Structure formats: C-alpha cells, structure tokens
Amino acid sequence: MSMNLLEQAQEKLRSIYGYHSFREGQLNIIQLVLQGKDTIGIMPTGGGKSLCYQVPALVNPGVTLVISPLISLMKDQVDALMELNIPATYLNSTLSVEEERKRQTKIREGEYKLIYVAPERLDQMQFKQLINSVNISLVAIDEAHCMSQWGHDFRPSYLSITSWLQELKQSPTVLALTATATEQVCQDLQEYLQINKEQVVKTGFERANLTFKVRKGINKKQFINTYISKKNKDSGIIYASTRKEVEQIYQQLKEQGLDVAAYHGGMSEVERSRSQEAFIHDEIKIIVATNAFGMGIDKSNVRYVLHYNIPRTIEAYYQEAGRAGRDGEESECILLFSPQDVRTQTFLIEQSNRNETRQEMEYKKLQQMTALCHTERCLQQYILHYFGDDTDKTCGKCSNCLQTGEKIDKTKEAQMVFSTVKRTRERFGKTIIAQILVGSNNQKIKQMNLTTTTTYGLLSHLSQKNVAEFIDLLLAEGYLLLVGTSYPTIQLTEKAIQVLLGEQHVFVMETMTEVEPDQQDD
Ligand code: ADP
Numbered sequence: 001m002s003m004n005l006l007e008q009a010q011e012k013l014r015s016i017y018g019y020h021s022f023r024e025g026q027l028n029i030i031q032l033v034l035q036g037k038d039t040i041g042i043m044p045t046g047g048g049k050s051l052c053y054q055v056p057a058l059v060n061p062g063v064t065l066v067i068s069p070l071i072s073l074m075k076d077q078v079d080a081l082m083e084l085n086i087p088a089t090y091l092n093s094t095l096s097v098e099e100e101r102k103r104q105t106k107i108r109e110g111e112y113k114l115i116y117v118a119p120e121r122l123d124q125m126q127f128k129q130l131i132n133s134v135n136i137s138l139v140a141i142d143e144a145h146c147m148s149q150w151g152h153d154f155r156p157s158y159l160s161i162t163s164w165l166q167e168l169k170q171s172p173t174v175l176a177l178t179a180t181a182t183e184q185v186c187q188d189l190q191e192y193l194q195i196n197k198e199q200v201v202k203t204g205f206e207r208a209n210l211t212f213k214v215r216k217g218i219n220k221k222q223f224i225n226t227y228i229s230k231k232n233k234d235s236g237i238i239y240a241s242t243r244k245e246v247e248q249i250y251q252q253l254k255e256q257g258l259d260v261a262a263y264h265g266g267m268s269e270v271e272r273s274r275s276q277e278a279f280i281h282d283e284i285k286i287i288v289a290t291n292a293f294g295m296g297i298d299k300s301n302v303r304y305v306l307h308y309n310i311p312r313t314i315e316a317y318y319q320e321a322g323r324a325g326r327d328g329e330e331s332e333c334i335l336l337f338s339p340q341d342v343r344t345q346t347f348l349i350e351q352s353n354r355n356e357t358r359q360e361m362e363y364k365k366l367q368q369m370t371a372l373c374h375t376e377r378c379l380q381q382y383i384l385h386y387f388g389d390d391t392d393k394t395c396g397k398c399s400n401c402l403q404t405g406e407k408i409d410k411t412k413e414a415q416m417v418f419s420t421v422k423r424t425r426e427r428f429g430k431t432i433i434a435q436i437l438v439g440s441n442n443q444k445i446k447q448m449n450l451t452t453t454t455t456y457g458l459l460s461h462l463s464q465k466n467v468a469e470f471i472d473l474l475l476a477e478g479y480l481l482l483v484g485t486s487y488p489t490i491q492l493t494e495k496a497i498q499v500l501l502g503e504q505h506v507f508v509m510e511t512m513t514e515v516e517p518d519q520q521d522d
Contacts, residue, residue: 006034009034017051023047024047033173039176040189040195041177043177045318049177053138053175057114062136063107066142073296107134119155138172139174141161143178144158144176147192161192180315204389205318205383206384207325209331210321211332213399215337224308228258235279235285236287236306237286237305238305240309241345246263249308265290304332304334305331307321307334307335309336310373317383367475370476374472377394378395409505411505413470414479415499421480421496434468435450436455437457437467438460438463
C-alpha cells in the first residue's frame with residue numbers, strides 16, 4: 001500500500017479527532033482495510049472500534065456503510081460525526097417519509113461519507129437500489145458477534161448480511177467489529193465472511209484502569225445505599241436482571257434524593273431515550289438498567305458499573321462492566337453475587353424455548369460466569385484466560401488480589417470432596433455432596449442410603465454452606481466439572497484425580513475479603 005493512504009489516515013486522526021496516535025489494534029485494522037482486505041477487528045469495549053471504520057471512511061473515495069443494531073443510538077453517532085464536520089447520516093424507521101426521501105436524494109448525490117443502517121433494512125428492495133447507485137468503499141459491521149449463534153447476543157437479522165453482501169453489485173471491503181473474543185464467535189465470523197486468519201486483528205483485552213470486585217453474602221440493598229452515597233459525584237451504571245428489580249432499585253435511590261433514571265424494555269421508547277440522553281449528557285449521575293441499556297453508548301466518564309445480579313455470560317459481563325472508564329481513568333466494576341440469582345438465571349434458561357444444544361451452551365456459559373465469582377485468582381486474569389489470553393500477570397487490585405490472609409493447604413478436604421463424588425459415581429450435584437460430607441440427616445440422604453458413604457460426616461465440623469462454597473471454589477479452579485442442565489451433576493477432572501493420587505495440593509485463602517460491617521447480611 002502506498003504510504004500515502006496511511007499517512008492520510010494519521011493526518012485525519014490528528015486534524016479531525018485531535019488524537020496523537022492510534023491505539024493498539026487500530027493501526028493494524030486501518031492498514032488492512034485501506035489495502036482493501038476484509039478484516040475482523042476484535043477489541044474490548046472502550047478500545048476504540050469506531051475509529052477503525054471512521055478513519056478509512058475519510059480516506060476512501062466512496063461511502064462507508066455502517067451496519068449497526070442500535071437504532072436508538074444512530075442519531076447520537078451521526079450527531080457526533082457532524083460535530084467533527086464529517087458528513088454522515090442514518091436511515092431508520094424513526095424518520096418521516098419526507099425526511100427519508102431527502103436523505104436518499106443526498107445519498108445519491110454523494111453528500112455523505114458515512115451512512116448508518118440497521119440490518120433489517122438491507123433486504124428492502126428500495127434500499128438495495130439506493131446502495132447500488134452509489135460507490136460503497138467499505139461496509140462496517142458493528143457488534144458483529146450478533147451474527148454468531150454462539151455469541152451472547154445473537155440477532156437473526158444479522159444472518160442476512162452475508163447473502164446481502166454476496167448479492168451486492170459491487171464488492172466493498174468488509175470490516176466486522178466486536179468486543180466478543182471467544183474462539184467460537186471468531187470462527188463463525190471468519191466462516192460467514194470468508195475471512196482468513198491473517199486478517200483477524202485481536203488486541204489485548206486487558207482493561208488496566210478497571211478494578212474488579214465480587215461481593216458475596218452481603219445485604220445488597222444496603223450495599224447500594226452505602227456505595228452510592230460515597231460515589232454521589234460520579235457517573236455510574238447499575239445493572240439488574242429484571243425490570244422489577246430495576247424499578248425497585250430506582251425507587252430506593254430516588255427516595256434517597258439522588259438524581260437517578262431507570263431504563264428497561266418495559267418503558268416506552270420515548271421514556272427510555274429520555275433516560276439515556278439525561279445520563280449521557282450528565283444531567284443525572286446514575287442509571288439503573290437491564291442489559292437492554294448500554295450497547296454502543298460512548299460515555300467516557302462512567303466511574304463505576306455495579307451488577308446487582310450475576311449476568312449470564314462472561315462476555316456480557318465484560319462488555320457491560322467495560323462501559324466504565326472509557327476515558328482511561330481508574331474505575332470500579334462491582335458484582336454482587338448471590339446464589340439465588342444463579343438459580344433465577346438457570347430457571348430463565350430452562351423456560352426459554354431454545355433448542356437443547358443452545359440451552360446447554362447457555363448453562364455452560366452461566367457456570368463459567370458463576371465460576372468467575374468463586375475463583376480466588378486475579379479476576380482480570382481469569383477473564384483474560386477465558387478469552388484465550390494466557391497472561392500470567394495479575395492486576396494487583398481486584399478483590400481477589402487484595403484478599404488478605406494466608407494460603408492454607410486444603411488438600412485433605414479437597415480429597416474428601418473428590419472421593420465423595422467418586423464413590424457416589426458422579427451421580428449427584430453440589431447440595432447432596434455437601435450434605436453427605438457434613439453428615440446431614442436429610443430424608444433424601446437417608447432414603448438414598450447415602451449415610452453409608454465412607455465419607456459421610458467427615459466434614460461435620462463445617463456448615464453445609466461452607467462445604468458448598470468450597471465445592472464452588474473447586475469448580476471454579478477446574479478440579480470439578482458440572483455436567484447436565486436442569487439437575488447438574490458433579491464430575492472429577494484430571495486435576496482432581498491428581499489430588500486424589502497425592503500428586504497435587506490444593507491451597508485456599510484462609511480468610512475471605514473483609515466486608516465492612518454495614519455490608520453484612522442481616
Ligand atoms: P468501542 O466502540 O471499541 O467500545 P469507541 O470507539 O467508542 O470504543 O472508543 C472509546 C473512546 O476512546 C472514545 O471516547 C474515543 O473517542 C476514544 N478513542 C478512540 N481511539 C482513540 C485514540 N487513538 N486516541 C485517543 N482516544 C481514542
């Protein structure tokens with residue numbers, strides 16, 4: 001490629017955006033795109049994906065079409081571009097017939113460098129004609145993981161993108177962008193878009209300015225009150241899983257006299273957009289929302305993201321938590337864990353009318369997310385490992401890195417758990433295994449004759465809850481595996497066998513992270 005194009009890209013970065021240098025990944029992606037190579041760009045939330053198509057849009061001769069699932073945000077994105085004097089527009093169902101016609105005429109006249117559309121529009125005959133009447137240099141697919149059934153946010157309308165591209169009477173360069181870094185999603189994208197490995201650019205997923213914290217066994221409502229009152233000058237997002245919970249938290253904070261807005265699917269579009277705008281423009285500090293909120297929102301000064309309930313996947317968690325600290329300033333991501341929430345999510349998966357393979361995948365992802373809450377390893381590192389980055393660096397500031405206490409040898413106890421699992425032939429789940437070990441008199445245990453298991457009562461000095469937590473930790477650390485869906489049973493992994501054979505030891509942090517007295521469960 002002529003240096004010229006790249007120099008032009010650098011020049012646009014400086015003169016239009018006022019940035020000195022490209023961030024990790026941006027230059028690579030832009031280089032490939034300007035060479036006319038179809039590319040997949042995988043960067044964490046806040047990594048700077050938009051620039052990867054906006055800069056080429058300014059350098060390329062033709063138009064850049066941006067496919068985005070976010071009708072509610074197109075206006076903001078286009079407004080932001082116009083502020084930079086970049087001619088851009090969007091077409092979506094919110095426009096009047098007259099306005100749409102006006103924009104179409106301008107598109108034909110080549111007035112815009114960027115056009116945003118939702119995937120639903122691609123199949124409209126009129127749109128196909130419109131697009132074929134102009135020179136499209138680049139098609140950018142934003143939130144491209146929506147194309148993959150293995151993604152956490154699959155959207156059927158995204159599936160038609162592939163055939164649409166094939167039917168197009170011109171062959172623009174294609175750039176797919178996502179923050180979902182799992183191998184399966186990446187493979188799907190490569191296959192759908194026929195992109196080979198050399199054209200996949202994946203940056204590191206570390207977000208060094210984020211501090212991750214998991215809080216267990218606390219009174220969540222009280223925690224929020226205390227936490228928010230300390231953070232009342234900062235912008236933050238509180239995620240809850242249900243509309244009902246969003247409303248409750250919203251009311252609770254409102255009663256405290258805080259500037260807060262709610263956002264969930266049960267609200268009208270006008271109400272939702274009012275909440276979103278108020279939050280983005282700093283008129284209110286706190287937004288309490290379901291996961292319907294946030295995709296594509298570029299608010300740089302979010303100082304904390306608090307998860308009131310466990311999300312369903314690590315992908316979703318990291319994306320939501322990643323909305324904190326886009327400006328690079330120190331920010332917190334706090335997850336409030338309660339086992340009940342895992343049960344609720346399991347129930348919701350069960351109730352969904354998805355096919356069996358899909359449900360199993362969702363259970364597995366939920367288990368991995370749960371394991372993140374139970375691990376004693378560095379949380380940032382754990383997440384990075386999940387995304388395939390084998391770093392051995394720890395963040396030094398997450399709730400696990402800051403855990404005080406000594407590592408003590410729990411090999412014996414672990415062996416007791418493993419042999420209980422083995423002796424009961426891997427037929428039971430966590431509760432039964434814990435009940436056997438504490439020597440429970442439960443009817444079920446007696447009926448199934450489990451009182452005769454040789455390990456029965458060996459951990460009677462501990463509570464069933466303690467043992468269950470210990471099992472959770474062993475699951476998180478990969479000694480045990482949960483198998484099955486509605487009644488998951490525990491199996492041993494190779495790692496557990498080594499412990500049983502005495503070839504490996506299990507160390508556990510003696511004390512949990514100290515919780516402040518006002519956060520204790522009552
Ligand atoms: P993503 O879509 O990957 O979540 P964005 O494209 O919204 O992230 O970018 C996140 C923030 O980083 C934005 O505020 C953007 O202006 C800023 N940004 C992007 N690239 C650069 C850069 N090269 N230098 C400085 N800031 C950047």
